[in-house]
Amino acid sequence: MNPNKVTIHDIAKILNIDSSTVSRALNNSPRVTEKTKKKIIAKANELGYQRNDLASNLRKSKTNTLGVIVPRISRHFFSSAIAGIEEAAFKMGYNVVICQSLEQLEREKSNIKTLLANRVDGVLASISMETENYDHFEGLRKRKIPFVFFDRHCNIPNTSSVLLDDFQAGFDATEHLIFQGYKSIAHFSGPKHLEIYKNRFEGYKAALKKHHIDFIEELIFYSRLMEQDGIDNINKLLSLPIKVDGIFSANDVAAISAMKQLKKKGLRIPIDIGVVGFSNEAISAVIEPSLTTINQPGFEIGTRATELLVSQIMVGNDSFIHEKIIIQGSLIERESSQKIKETIE
Amino acid sequence: MNPNKVTIHDIAKILNIDSSTVSRALNNSPRVTEKTKKKIIAKANELGYQRNDLASNLRKSKTNTLGVIVPRISRHFFSSAIAGIEEAAFKMGYNVVICQSLEQLEREKSNIKTLLANRVDGVLASISMETENYDHFEGLRKRKIPFVFFDRHCNIPNTSSVLLDDFQAGFDATEHLIFQGYKSIAHFSGPKHLEIYKNRFEGYKAALKKHHIDFIEELIFYSRLMEQDGIDNINKLLSLPIKVDGIFSANDVAAISAMKQLKKKGLRIPIDIGVVGFSNEAISAVIEPSLTTINQPGFEIGTRATELLVSQIMVGNDSFIHEKIIIQGSLIERESSQKIKETIE
């Protein structure tokens, strides 16, 4: 017999007991004798029984599953956030289903539908670049499915989120460049309407202000988080009449392709770049020494978001409190940074 | 009413028809009048009806879901493979559930159990470092659930897999170093029993042989794919009486931490490293110019593996053919590689 087809009824029949007893035994209910329990478990193993979670979940109308929506799984920040989510979820007895929006609103909506159809108990989401309207999340709320935003949050009231202190990160990265002696600092931002980029931008401006450096509109470059943007940005930047000596890039994609483009032009590190977004130790180990990054702790953000979500699932339908957890990033400076600078100067 | 609780029966009752008709309409069965179909769909939307896939899947005993097991989602190769898997699965109407083994055999076993309990239609797997015994996969076979290995495959008979041409990759990377003029080439390998590392190692040996370079046992360093290993390896290597001038690292983790360690010691690029495993354009753009990598096309491997798996699911239970698809990697040499070498010499 195909062991996948073994049901509690099969076990019950063989053992001449009722299927409900088998069910109880397999769920380790205290209301079954140790003896029969052992007998049942032994037979179950023998037959290769495997509970059908579809049936179980349907009956219980609870899946012990969390849905996760990220723009793109292969971006390092998100894959490490997912690692944190999985770890925390696993510890608390939850499974995780992961969806990618691929930065498309339509896909994000359909992700939510899929998660709804699969009756997940809660949702963790980092919104797509295109998302400016949040009705699809309101749909979750109507269905009383708790959800928590992480990193890319949005400003709708009564939602929970776990995020980096983006203002502070932008401030720190910019001030770091200022401390290095740079005076004319450009800024590579992300899609204008995303809160995280707004806030990093504000941090940038605040740092300039503190150090009495004029804010220059021309030094701001937006991007759609694509490689080409970094290249274009550098090209535009180099064609400016203003001499730029530092860049604070608020997104890693543009930063990387920007560095690439600089290298291609034979411009080796006349420009220092502060970035928010990297945290891969591996990358930071081999990356251009001039590149300083603010650690954006994906794993921790994932963990915290999951814990928050699960706590909301537990307290149930209505009465949980919406929380906003803000995590501090930390400046990671390349060890050899100073040396390289000396070499060049 | 909580819209999550809306069932086909609710719709049926309101419209004074039978739930089976509603079911048919919602599944776009041709055996329902267009008129009633429209009526039903309109009402469903109005109520915010969302099919309960648990119930549907239970009834159909088919989930349209693929299970994926990878060692660690945050490793770039795997996250890009998953991106490929998702893309292909999505196109063919499948959902994807992702599990991490975290390189632990026990976790891998429990992943399979979870996937089994969720009645996935097929499984894609890249085995953990600890996996030397494959009984848990035999369990899948007994249940007639098709599975396909990708990248980290194993040698059990009658299994399908999609992999890099690891022998060729090892050969190419090593020969590349030889062409650069290196004569004493060390090799950083991975866990001994993993096929991919065996094969890359064989490629290394073959390249040495072709160019009449003696194989030296002392120049082989194994690793558990951890950062510390790369550091240890470099330290050991530097303490050898033999002067090494090139390294072929078959895994990226060790390669990266090795470079880091070299840098720390102030040894800037006396050693060139060929690596199998990188493919992140972003990384390769900014990485040490001396580092040449064999592109290990995660996305493509993921796509191909998924297509193969789905084709096996479609032909059904027994009669599908086991295939082994071997994908060629390609050498990616840093543009500026030559310049840097000149600078140093």
Added chain:
DNA sequence: CTGTTAGCGCCTTCAC
């Protein structure tokens, strides 16, 4: 402690 009964929400014969 164990059995009986009922039903989670859906799909699919089988009738008409």
Added chain:
DNA sequence: GTGAAGGCGCTAACAG
């Protein structure tokens, strides 16, 4: 083209 009936596999209330 639509309705009636039954069951996918499991659990939970209620009996005993």
